[in-house]
Amino acid sequence: MSDKPNNTQALLNLRDEIDGIDKQIHTLLNQRATCAQKVAEAKLQDDPNAIFYRPEREAQVLRKIQERNQGPLADEDVARLFRQIMSACLSLEKSQKVAFLGPEGTFCQSAAIKHFGDWMQSMPMTTIDEVFREVEAGACEYGVVPVENSTEGVINYTLDSFLNSNLKISGEVELRIHHNLMTAKTNDPKNITRIYSHQQSLAQCRKWLDAKYPNAERVAVNSNAEAAKRVMSEWNSAAIAGEMAAEQYDLLILNDKIEDKPDNSTRFLVIGRSEVQTSGKDKTSLIISMKNQPGALFNILKPFKDLKVDLTRVETRPSSSSTWAYVFFIDFLGHLEDENIQKLMQQIKQTAADVKVLGSYPVAVI
Numbered sequence: 001m002s003d004k005p006n007n008t009q010a011l012l013n014l015r016d017e018i019d020g021i022d023k024q025i026h027t028l029l030n031q032r033a034t035c036a037q038k039v040a041e042a043k044l045q046d047d048p049n050a051i052f053y054r055p056e057r058e059a060q061v062l063r064k065i066q067e068r069n070q071g072p073l074a075d076e077d078v079a080r081l082f083r084q085i086m087s088a089c090l091s092l093e094k095s096q097k098v099a100f101l102g103p104e105g106t107f108c109q110s111a112a113i114k115h116f117g118d119w120m121q122s123m124p125m126t127t128i129d130e131v132f133r134e135v136e137a138g139a140c141e142y143g144v145v146p147v148e149n150s151t152e153g154v155i156n157y158t159l160d161s162f163l164n165s166n167l168k169i170s171g172e173v174e175l176r177i178h179h180n181l182m183t184a185k186t187n188d189p190k191n192i193t194r195i196y197s198h199q200q201s202l203a204q205c206r207k208w209l210d211a212k213y214p215n216a217e218r219v220a221v222n223s224n225a226e227a228a229k230r231v232m233s234e235w236n237s238a239a240i241a242g243e244m245a246a247e248q249y250d251l252l253i254l255n256d257k258i259e260d261k262p263d264n265s266t267r268f269l270v271i272g273r274s275e276v277q278t279s280g281k282d283k284t285s286l287i288i289s290m291k292n293q294p295g296a297l298f299n300i301l302k303p304f305k306d307l308k309v310d311l312t313r314v315e316t317r318p319s320s321s322s323t324w325a326y327v328f329f330i331d332f333l334g335h336l337e338d339e340n341i342q343k344l345m346q347q348i349k350q351t352a353a354d355v356k357v358l359g360s361y362p363v364a365v366i
């Protein structure tokens with residue numbers, strides 16, 4: 001019998017129990033990974049050009065995890081763990097190249113990692129247009145682009161990119177956005193006279209900046225990560241960016257969570273070249289151009305009411321075809337394969353001048 005105090009023996013016994021559980025988890029993880037490899041073989045037998053990433057199936061797995069979770073781990077935490085397990089399993093089937101609005105350290109990269117896990121190959125692009133082009137050209141399987149922020153509203157450039165693209169929406173990611181003021185570790189905060197960030201981030205922190213740095217010059221750049229890169233070499237500058245950018249560029253966070261609205265979040269879209277099957281809890285996005293006649297908008301929206309389809313977003317954008325003409329970006333709950341959505345599409349196509357389906361995809365799970 002050990003002469004150590006009783007609680008140490010209890011501790012050792014519990015650690016032995018954890019070792020036994022880890023052994024089981026380890027065995028099961030490799031069993032699961034072996035299954036995923038067999039799924040990949042089955043996919044290839046069915047179609048030599050098989051698509052390995054199946055967003056609908058991943059959404060179903062994550063929903064089941066959350067539904068049956070008994071704790072003590074929180075539902076979202078367990079789902080994030082399984083997100084990483086699926087990411088590792090998918091990488092055994094085929095590594096996924098994912099383009100995002102870079103450079104390294106942007107919230108867009110954080111959204112890509114949240115959705116695809118750590119095993120995907122993230123490829124930073126300079127502009128949203130470049131993300132679209134990389135996926136269209138087949139250089140990347142998927143792309144992640146920002147589409148709306150809870151404070152600043154919709155990101156028009158992303159919507160406009162869909163007007164001239166054949167890409168489909170494969171998924172959506174919601175990310176809580178915390179902005180931080182950061183600077184090079186060698187800088188003296190008292191010398192800050194210029195603050196860099198994306199124009200959306202400057203706008204989301206406007207009140208804080210007005211209060212703390214009313215005289216500092218505010219310079220909008222392509223992305224928050226680019227802002228972080230710049231201040232590495234400027235003694236009198238600071239950047240507003242995410243925690244990931246501070247780590248990426250070894251910067252000192254002077255003030256954290258400086259966004260004016262506490263629930264500040266950004267929604268990102270996952271874009272790809274193929275359609276997504278139904279997951280059981282989906283969303284569909286369309287671009288609709290209307291005939292220029294009285295009641296045209298009413299005629300477009302009436303079928304949604306009649307068929308009880310839940311509209312989640314309606315945005316208007318100038319049409320690229322003619323001056324003063326508009327198109328509508330419409331999101332609603334349901335999948336194109338659903339019976340009531342098929343009825344809805346028939347009625348919309350009768351009244352709209354043109355309908356472009358951007359895709360049906362799972363509602364964001366985590």
Ligand SMILES: C=C(O[C@@H]1C=C(C(=O)O)C=C[C@H]1O)C(=O)O
Pocket residue numbers: 035036039052053054055057058061085086087089090093
């Ligand atoms: C195993 C599969 O392939 C991939 C991996 C998945 C997983 O690890 O659960 C789920 C969907 C796919 O992205 C599958 O399609 O079932």
